[in-house]
Amino acid sequence: MTENSKEVELNKSGSTPEHEYDGGLRVANLDAVADPGLEPHRVRMTDKSVKHEKAAVRQVALLFTLSMLGSAFALWAYFTFPLSEDLSSVRLNTIYLGVGMTLGLLGIGIGAVHWAKTLMPDNEVSEERHLTRGTDEKRAAAIEILAAANQESGFTRRKLIRRTLYGSLALFPLPGIILFADLGPNPGDSLRHTFWKKGTRLAKDPTGIEIKASDVTVGSVFQVIPAGLNPENKEYLEEKAKAAVLLVRVDPSELNETEERKGWSYQGIVAYSKICTHVGCPVALYEQHTHHLLCPCHQSTFDLVNGCKVVFGPAARPLPQLPITVDSEGYLIAQSDFLEPVGPSFWDRSVKK
Amino acid sequence: MSNAQNTTKKNSFLAGTANYVDERVGASGILKEFGRKIFPDHWSFMLGEVAMYSFFVLLLSGTFLTFFYDPSMAMVRYDGVYAPLKDALMSKAYETSLNITFEVRGGLLMRQVHHWSALLFVAAAGLHMLRVFFTGAFRKPRELNWVVGFVLFVLGMAAGFTGYSLPDDLLSGNGLRIIDGMIKGVPFIGTGISSLLFGGEFPGHVVIGRLYALHIMLIPALILVFLAIHLFMLIIHKHTHYSGPGKSDTNIVGYPLMPVYVAKAGGFFFIVFGVIMVISTFFTINPIWNYGGYDPSPVSAGTQPDWYIGWLDGALRLAPTGLEFMVGEYTVSMNILLPLVISLVFLALVAIYPFIENWVTGDKKEHHALDRPRNAPTRTAIGAAGVTFYAVLWAGASTDLIATHFKMSLNQVLLAMQISLILLPIAAFYVTKRVCLSLQRKDKEIAIHGRESGRIVRLPHGEYIEVHEPLDPHDLYKLVDYKDYKPTVARPNAQGKITVAARMRASLSKFYFQDRITPATKTEIAEAAHHAHEIEAQVQKAIESGK
Numbered sequence: 029m030t031e032n033s034k035e036v037e038l039n040k041s042g043s044t045p046e047h048e049y050d051g052g053l054r055v056a057n058l059d060a061v062a063d064p065g066l067e068p069h070r071v072r073m074t075d076k077s078v079k080h081e082k083a084a085v086r087q088v089a090l091l092f093t094l095s096m097l098g099s100a101f102a103l104w105a106y107f108t109f110p111l112s113e114d115l116s117s118v119r120l121n122t123i124y125l126g127v128g129m130t131l132g133l134l135g136i137g138i139g140a141v142h143w144a145k146t147l148m149p150d151n152e153v154s155e156e157r158h159l160t161r162g163t164d165e166k167r168a169a170a171i172e173i174l175a176a177a178n179q180e181s182g183f184t185r186r187k188l189i190r191r192t193l194y195g196s197l198a199l200f201p202l203p204g205i206i207l208f209a210d211l212g213p214n215p216g217d218s219l220r221h222t223f224w225k226k227g228t229r230l231a232k233d234p235t236g237i238e239i240k241a242s243d244v245t246v247g248s249v250f251q252v253i254p255a256g257l258n259p260e261n262k263e264y265l266e267e268k269a270k271a272a273v274l275l276v277r278v279d280p281s282e283l284n285e286t287e288e289r290k291g292w293s294y295q296g297i298v299a300y301s302k303i304c305t306h307v308g309c310p311v312a313l314y315e316q317h318t319h320h321l322l323c324p325c326h327q328s329t330f331d332l333v334n335g336c337k338v339v340f341g342p343a344a345r346p347l348p349q350l351p352i353t354v355d356s357e358g359y360l361i362a363q364s365d366f367l368e369p370v371g372p373s374f375w376d377r378s379v380k381k
Numbered sequence: 382m383s384n385a386q387n388t389t390k391k392n393s394f395l396a397g398t399a400n401y402v403d404e405r406v407g408a409s410g411i412l413k414e415f416g417r418k419i420f421p422d423h424w425s426f427m428l429g430e431v432a433m434y435s436f437f438v439l440l441l442s443g444t445f446l447t448f449f450y451d452p453s454m455a456m457v458r459y460d461g462v463y464a465p466l467k468d469a470l471m472s473k474a475y476e477t478s479l480n481i482t483f484e485v486r487g488g489l490l491m492r493q494v495h496h497w498s499a500l501l502f503v504a505a506a507g508l509h510m511l512r513v514f515f516t517g518a519f520r521k522p523r524e525l526n527w528v529v530g531f532v533l534f535v536l537g538m539a540a541g542f543t544g545y546s547l548p549d550d551l552l553s554g555n556g557l558r559i560i561d562g563m564i565k566g567v568p569f570i571g572t573g574i575s576s577l578l579f580g581g582e583f584p585g586h587v588v589i590g591r592l593y594a595l596h597i598m599l600i601p602a603l604i605l606v607f608l609a610i611h612l613f614m615l616i617i618h619k620h621t622h623y624s625g626p627g628k629s630d631t632n633i634v635g636y637p638l639m640p641v642y643v644a645k646a647g648g649f650f651f652i653v654f655g656v657i658m659v660i661s662t663f664f665t666i667n668p669i670w671n672y673g674g675y676d677p678s679p680v681s682a683g684t685q686p687d688w689y690i691g692w693l694d695g696a697l698r699l700a701p702t703g704l705e706f707m708v709g710e711y712t713v714s715m716n717i718l719l720p721l722v723i724s725l726v727f728l729a730l731v732a733i734y735p736f737i738e739n740w741v742t743g744d745k746k747e748h749h750a751l752d753r754p755r756n757a758p759t760r761t762a763i764g765a766a767g768v769t770f771y772a773v774l775w776a777g778a779s780t781d782l783i784a785t786h787f788k789m790s791l792n793q794v795l796l797a798m799q800i801s802l803i804l805l806p807i808a809a810f811y812v813t814k815r816v817c818l819s820l821q822r823k824d825k826e827i828a829i830h831g832r833e834s835g836r837i838v839r840l841p842h843g844e845y846i847e848v849h850e851p852l853d854p855h856d857l858y859k860l861v862d863y864k865d866y867k868p869t870v871a872r873p874n875a876q877g878k879i880t881v882a883a884r885m886r887a888s889l890s891k892f893y894f895q896d897r898i899t900p901a902t903k904t905e906i907a908e909a910a911h912h913a914h915e916i917e918a919q920v921q922k923a924i925e926s927g928k
Contacts, residue, residue, distance in 0.1 A: 052743025053866040053890055059902035061828075061861045064854040066627030066634065106486055113462050118483055122490045126662025129490075133655035140648025148641045154627060154634045155419045157619060157749055160522040212576035212585075219572065219582075233678050251678060259456060259470050266582040269558075269677035302678060306716065307562025307697065308583075309555055310680040324682040325559060326698045327781055327791060340792055342697060342716045344705030372562035373705060373714040374572045380710070 046159050066152060074146045084146040091139030098131020219377070220369045222254075223271040224350060229255035230275060230299065230360040233268075239275070240358045244297050249314045250275040252299065254362070270370050272302040272310060273350055275360070278319060282333050289335070292351035294360065299350040300336050303371040304328055306343035321347070345373065420642045421622035421635035425512045430646060432505035432537075434653040435498045436604065439540075442495040443597065449485055451477040452547065452593035454586045463670055471549075471674030474589045478548040478669055493661035499544060500666075501657060503537045503689040510534060514734070514764050516751035518621045521744070524735040526614040531732045533607050536600055538689050543596035545687055548667075549589050554675030556686060558583060563697070566717030584675065624750040626858040633749065683782055688775075695777025696720035699799050727770065734763075741889045742866055755824070756863035758817035759893040765813035766806040773802045821898040827852070828860040828901040829909045838920050848917070851910060861900040868894045 073080040105124035111117050162170065178184055229238045233251040236258055244250065252273040261267060280296035292298075300321070304311050309325035319332040320339065328341030336347040348370050351363035369377045403409045453473035459466045461476070462483050481488035510530060513519055519527040546553045561583045565571045580587035622628050622635065636642055672681065686694050697720045704715035738760065754761040776783070777798045784791040831849035839845050852860075871879050871887035 049745040049747070050743065051746055053869055053894065054742065054744050054746070055865045055867050055899070057865060057900060057902065059904050060900070061858060061903050061906065063629065063862070064626050064858055067855045109486075111462075111484060111486055113464075115463070115483070118489055121486055122493075123662055125487050126490050126658060130655050130658040130662060133651045133658055137648045137651030137653075137655055140644045141652065144641050144644035144648065148644060150636070150641075152422075152634050153419055153637060154632050157631055157633055157747075159747060160618060208577065211591075212578070212580045215572045215576045215582075234676070253678070263582070264456075265584050265675075265677060269583055272678040304562075307559045307566070309558060309562075310678055312680045313682060324680055324684055324781070325555065326694075327795070338702055340795075341702060342700040342704075344703055344714070344716050372565045373712045373717075374565040375568045375711055375713075376572075377712050378707065378710050 046163055047161060066154060069151055072146065072150060081147070084142070088139050088143045088147070091135045091142065093135075095132050095135025095139065098128050098133075098135055100128075102128025102132060104128075219270075219371075219374065222365055222370060223257050223267040224254050224362045224365045226362065226364050227355070228362045229355070230273070230352065230362070231255040231257075233272065239360050241294055241297060241354045241360050242358060244275065244277045244360075246277050246279055246296065247316055248277055251302070251312075269308075270303065273299050274302045274311065274314070274321065275299045276314060276319075276332055278333060282319070284334050286335060289349060289351075291353075292349055292363070294353055297352065297360065298332065299352045299360075299362075300330075300332070300347040301350065301366060301370040302347075304343060305338075305345040305347060306341070306372065308372045311347065415616075416639045417637040418616075419619070419633050419635045419637060420646075421620050421633065422645075423623060425516075426620065427649065428505055428509035428512050430649055431653055432502055432509055433608065434650045435502035435505060435657065436608070437650065438498040438654050438657055439495060439502060440601065442491050442498065443544075443601075445491050446481060446495060447597060449477060449481045449488065450474070450547070452590045454549065454584075454589050466670065466673065469674065472589070474547060474549040475669070475674040478550070482670060490661055493664075493666050494657055495544075496666045497661050497664075498657045499541050500688060501653075503534070503541055506530075506534045506537050507689075510731075511764070511768070515754040515761055516621070516623070517748065517757055517760065518751055519735040520748040521739060522618055522747050523614070523621075524739065526611060526618070527735050528732055529607055529611050529614065531728075533604060533611060535728070536604050536607065540596060540600045540604065541687055541689055543592045543600060545690075546592050547589060547596060548669045549675050550669040551672040551675055551679065551681065552667075552669075552684060554584065554677075555680055555684060556690075557588065558677070559694075559697075563717050563721065566714035567721075568711070568713060568718075584677065619749070621749050621751050624752065624859075624862045626855040626862075628750055630747060630749045683785070685782070686778065691778035692771050692774040693720070693724055695774040695779075695798075696724050698780055699774070699777045699795070699802060701799065724774075727767075731767070741886060741893055743869075743886075744864075744866070750862075752863060755817040755820040758814050758821065758897075761817050762810045762814035766810040769809040770802065770806045773798060773805055777802070818896060818898060824860040825898060825901045828857055829905050831909075831913070838923075840916075840919055841923050841926075846916065848920070849913060851913070857906075861902075863900055865897065865899050866890075866894045867897065 074084050075081075102125050105121070105128050109117065109121040109124050111121055161167070183190060230250075230252045231238045231254065233253040236253070236255065238255050239250060239252070252275045253268060254271050257264065257267055257271060275297065277295075277297045280293075283293060283296060283298065285293065300311075302310050302312070304323040304325070306323065306326055306328045309323050311321045311323045311328070311330065313322040313324060314320075314332070315322065321330040321332055321336065323329075323341070323343070326342050328343030329339050330336040330343070330347050331339045336349065338344065338346065348366045348368050350366055352360055353363055355361045399408070451473050455473050456470055457473055457476055459469045459471055459476055459479070461479055463479055466479070478492075481492055483489075513527065513530070542556075546557050561575055561579065564575045564578065567574065575583065578588060578591070579585040580591075619633050620635070622633060628634050636645075673679075685691070697717070700716045700720050702716075704719060706713055706715065752760075754764075777795075780794045780798060781791060783789065784794045831851040834848045834850045836848040837845055838848055851857075868890040869887055871883045873879050874883065
């Protein structure tokens, strides 16, 4: 570490420093250019000329006066521009109040800085620094105190006390931490079920109007929730956050369905979970031309006619498909709940329970 | 006569008050200690001040907002003055946020003051960190204060995010949903943590209230505590100053606290507040009434988080497709974990950088005179690489907007970002380092040979030269006053073994200092001056003989 010769830095006063530190890889420059000292002070106009000084005084006073006027203006504006049903009143209230308060603040600020820069002394002062560490005497005194405290308490000597104290200090926060367990229930299998059941009709979001297969023309998209899910439900948003579905009708010849999902669509009408398998944003954008569904949050893109498999973006899994069919009255219904958890991946989503 | 009486009266009143205060709180001792403390002056030292003042503005405007806001997720039918949302179902939190906007005089203004100052707070803190980094202000004895400042920056982001969610509008609700999705992606504990945070399933009925408690109590209290520690250490260390004539590691040059600094810094608070006020008066931020209340089904295209969360959102977006895999029947969401880990490692590197550099240089001396960034080329290059990495992640949060705005393919924009994330920081490192070294060479050249005078002279033998003029000693000193380190080799320890750490330190020291430019020395300058004199003599002779 001491491969380089130590650089002895002298304090301004010329005394040797209180403590010599190792400079490590620092190269002592014995041939360094000498420090010429502080640059000469430049005299300001306000120091040289009474006229300028007086002008500066007036400017500062003017700025402070402007501040007073601004604050008074803001008070006036508060009463003069009340809010009403007419939304332009919000704009007027904000602007007039804001302009007044801005003047009130900037007047003080600029005035004070101007005062400091033009009228207060601008001679730079140099002061000596001291090392952050205490002087050797101070350190010796501190060590003495610690030693005395140790001696008087027997902290090092009485091992039994010390160790049991460590143990108790380690344990005492635990009950405090466990208290937080009741912040939320054990998730259980809640993430695996949604509001959809066998026979639940598909309804429009947010009106709740049930959808007939004949209402769905080729190329149209419906934002869907399960019929019967309405704001009166206690867990309305929680259920909706899992049950939201996107319904699209495509030309049946364009659908590439796997053997096991052959019966999950109805005459080209397919229903997929709207909750992105990445981090759960609603996959709300449908590109009719390519049959791609796009999540606006992180641009994961799903291919609707190929089982909604991921074609782009950070998502890893296809959107879960809701098996649908029609009932005797021609309404679209779910054949069952989703057969896998919807939404973002979680650790044990594939564990059979 | 009456004038004189007034003066005496006034004086005795002041003296009386001063005496009263001193006898009760010992104010004279405090004033003697701190009243004339020296503070160096430089525009870049104001960045931290901007952050601190924005925080004060946040406390003021935030307190106002708490009086009107209700963090309840109970559903209500909107019955306020904003007609487009008439009868819409929304949470009480969103309703009261709308009421602050439309039914409280100055409410919208205060909401915007609060939001703008939050954006400014994190921005100023970030710039302040960059200033500290690029000037080497984090070196001994200030390493721990760097860590405290780092914690403040992270707390600032946390304060921002928790506050962002409170209006419970569609935009922030989707932000929360993203957080929920990320938490769920954490192995073993993800679903449990999510349930604890949301009090059950997302979105639940409690999360806004909990974020509110964090936002108005815990996080600001922590920020205040860390701010106090930050300033306390500032007083212990005294402020740094830039290197230059008359300024060294053993002195401090600046203006006394009273009156100059009190006026400047105090005035500056009002300027910062005033600027925030004027921005908030004329520029809308977070128009929650356009988004509607939170509903898990709709979403708006082109969503963007507040700027300081952008880099994390970008990290999520840049994850390539198909990173998720299974271990047995368990799902490992690397598409979420990888961005998380990368962000955390990046933050950790920022936090420990002072210790890394100090380990390499082994310099245990105290540093109070700041480096010009060019005089620490490798550090500056590392900083530039870090800034570039952050910037690419940040731009990554806008891939969709870049694509739609410039009519490019989203896929290719993303691919370009992914490549940039790896290549651009490396490029930034090399370019910055070369620029620094070149600037140092230029400085050295000027220090040794002086300034170009523009005087072209033809010597008797036909050669044309430009006469250089020597520098003013103050200007010269600015160019040569910097610390010089040289690389080390791995040396055996006391047992005669060359340890891995020693090897690593040796190669890191090479990485840092092998192409160093040493400061111009007295001898070099004297030699050059001697040479210049000879030429000048020749020139004079030529002129005389010409006559």
